Amino acid sequence: MALDEKTLDALLAENRTFPPPADLAASANARDPELYARAAADPEGFWAAHAAELDWFRPWDTVFQWAPPFAQWFVGGKLNASYNCIDRHLRTWRRNKAALIWEGEPGDHRVLTYQDLHREVCRFAHALRRLGVKKGDRVTLYMPMIPELAIAMLACARLGAAHSVVFGGFSVEALRDRILDAESHVVVTADGGYRRGGIVPLKRNVDEALKECPQVKSVVVVRRVGHESLDVMVDGRDHWWEELVHEAPLTFEPEPMDSEDLLFILYTSGTTGKPKGIVHTTGGYLTGTYTTTKYIFDLKEDDVFWCTADIGWITGHSYVVYGPLANGATVVMYEGAPDFPARDRFWEIIEKYRVTIFYTAPTAIRTFMRWGTEWPAKRDLSSLRLLGTVGEPINPEAWMWYYHFIGKERCPIMDTWWQTETGAIMITPLPGLVTTKPGSATIPFPGIEADVVDNDGNPVPPGKGGYLVIKRPWPSMLRNIYGDPERFKAQYWSRFPGVYFTGDGARRDEDGYFWVLGRIDDVIKVSGHRIGTMEVESALVDHPLVAEAAVIGRHHEIKGQAITAFVTLKEGAQRSEILAQQLRDHVAAKIGPIAKPDDIIFTAELPKTRSGKIMRRLLRDIAESRQLGDTSTLADASVIESLKKVYSTEEEAG
């Protein structure tokens, strides 16, 4: 778990609370205290009323159908996500409103109004159609944070194809696996993207990946970097984006999609080595992201909304693209890193565009804390009125720092708990209604029924830890794991039959507030990025010198969790710092730099139970220098002593 018991007790003892600012409470989109009770009494009615705020080509016949664990929402309804994010705003003055304000890392920028976005999405939808993309196909997008990524997503949605966005930081092999699993025939990429002054050679990675993806017929390339060395195009397969859209018509009829038609797949890490393709469908996902954005971020017509997440993650899908655009908001999108060219880059962007709502991750906040308050102090942050955090538990110190130095004690903080699988925010304050407590995501969003239960599925009393579960289906929940319904059932619906199992541990306090502790499975959050320990283990044992590996997440001041790998080598292999570095690079090549282990601990043996299972709990205890838990099931108790010794010497050395 990300927080140990002691820290948690300190959190629960922490009794500073922050009621909604009076002006916000008076004007908030959600300001009726009855909202919660009404939604609880009739969740379907609550969701249907909000779904009705979207534009439907055909109304639904049935709000909700449940054949556990398969849910359907707004059955029989027809709509198009691109139409809802763009066309419906063109009917009013909003057509000239900035939809996307994009800031490139080197300082270039572009503004697209809703009318501009419409034109670019239509033109790219034509381009995709010319390449043979049809309704129901899956298109893989492997792109930097540039407007073309949002345009490509919306163009897919417009013609009825599902997108599968692969984070630009993933390796060739990770990309290959995701293209193959989604059975994409078309990949959209860029020659490169900028990161901390360097260039990520995305197209080159695509070329490598496609050596093993014979089904891919076309690659579309955005010219972002424009280096000759990156201009290697394969005849008949590769097309420059700008040439494809050059003569394309300016309008494209949106495909009327069934509410339950696939909108996108997004791969995420789970408890096995194989990432799962999380399936989201059109009507429910759009209803969830639209409603949560409207109420949690309290979007008003003149807000400037900035979510710093990369679109390669669910947070970017839901709160850079679909949620804000469905609300007709102005969205800031940034390509690069928070410290390039300088450590005030984020604050500079807030000042430059007068950002009013800012949504980022605890790991970023802790990094800013370490850099010092002089960086935000240099910039005018007075436009801000609301702050958000997501991705991992936020420690109260970071919460208070954010509140004080960024929000200047004026801005409420929305600590939002949710997952790739939930599609939209699930546990969160509402800025005009809920008193916040530093470190708590507070209470479930209206219409969401969450609980903390014990091993048998019974609710635990206040203050007791347990499993975080969601007790009834919600519109934006995942519908399946792409191509693997058995895994879908086993992963989410078997631990407690009929109830959604989140994989997180949590507690509730006397006020019913939720305190999320972190993952209780083999998933870890490193700087807010979700990584499966099994993925890292398979990458390690893939190295010719590695016999066995066990990977765990240990507490880390800035990243939340860090990756520690315990590795046993094959006969004859020599332990060395050089080999440790090679293993780190090997993992980066197999998965991506985000999965690089922070520590590699060589050991002669791994602690195992008599039945041969690796005891990760003990490894976690060792890595976090805790009092060891029960070791009575250990097959060979001496393993622990030698491991502890190895670990402490490595620690001193490192």
Ligand code: 7RM
């Ligand atoms: C949105 C996202 C999901 C996991 C989830 C938690 C952790 C996310 C919070 C949080 C405590 C939060 N999707 N998590 N938000 N833990 N407080 N506000 O992160 O699929 O990548 O990860 O992230 O463990 O299960 S995700």
